[in-house]
Each structure stands twice: as structure tokens, then as C-alpha cells.
Amino acid sequence: MAHELYERYPDFSEGRLAKIRSHVVSRASCAVVARELDLGRRLLQHNDGLQADELERLSTNRNVLAALLEAALGALFLEHGFASIEAAVVDAFASRIEYALTTHVDHKTELQEALARSGRQVVYVVRSAEGPPHQRHFTCAAVVDGEELGVGEGGSKKAAEQEAAREALLKIAPDLVA
Secondary structure (H helix, E strand, O other), rough: OHHHHHOOOOOOOOOHHHHHHHHHHOHHHHHHHHHOOOOOHHHHOOOOOOOHHHHHHHOOOHHHHHHHHHHHHHHHHHHHOOOHHHHHEEEHHHHHHHHHHHOOOOHHHHHHHHOOOOOEEEEEEEEEOOOOHHHHHEEEEEEOOEEEEEEEEEEEEEHHHHHHHHHHHHHOOOHHHH
């Protein structure tokens, strides 16, 4: 991805390219690509003695799908080499590259950078975590100088923190929020 982004966008700053690459290869993006490639269904087809309900749960789990994609790409790389698989990998991640280019995806970094300019820091606090371990729902708060500036919810701590950071940014630097 780094090679492709550098070639495709030579005028972008190193920081912007790093942010885009980070999103494109994130666990969430890898899970999206795995779903697009139907890897969950393929996992179901190769039941190796697991109970059907457990296999079904695994085949839709974001972390499992992301790990499955990474393992498949690693195996393809070892078997065929970088040059042979590069175009197919870039093609598989094309929608994630486009998404990262057109959507603001890292409110936490933006908030941290905005606060650093005034010597302040943010701390994220988990207000609640509900649901079974495989299907949690988190509520997190972004706290700056003891003041709760944003609250967010999501299916992961990271997603809830991103939403809390987005809310906080709306209060302290609304021009940074898309």
C-alpha cells in the first residue's frame, strides 16, 4: 500500500500519505476487504471440526476476518512474490483507498494535534462497556483538563473514542471536522 500510495500521489506530504496508509491497512479496512472477497463464507466451507454456531460467529467477526485476509495475503506473497500479487492487492483495497481519500477518518489525531498547539492533552475514559465479549458496545468520553468535551459510542473502544474526539473537535476546532 505504501508503494502504491507514494506512486499514485507523489505530491502528498509524508504525513498525509501515512494517515491514508494507516487507514487503508487498518483492522477495520482489512475486515471490509475480507467481506468483499467473501472470506467468511470460504471459512465456513472449510469446517475443521468446529461447532456450526462457533464457526458462524468466527466467520463474521471483524478481527477474525482481518486476520484471515492478512494470512491469505502473506501466503500469496510467499508463494508468488510481491510483483505477482501487487496489482491484485491494490485492486482489492481500491475502495478503502478511495474512502480514506474522501472521508475524514482520524478525529483522535486531529484533536491531539489541535490540543498540542496550546500545550493541552486529551484523555479517553471508558464510561461503559456492555454486551457479550464478542459483541461489545462502548461509550467513551474525551476529557481535556478535567472537562468532558465529547462522548462517543461504538462497537469497539477505538470507534467510541473516535466519535468522542469528533464531538470534542466540534467544540474546540469546528473547522477541522468534515
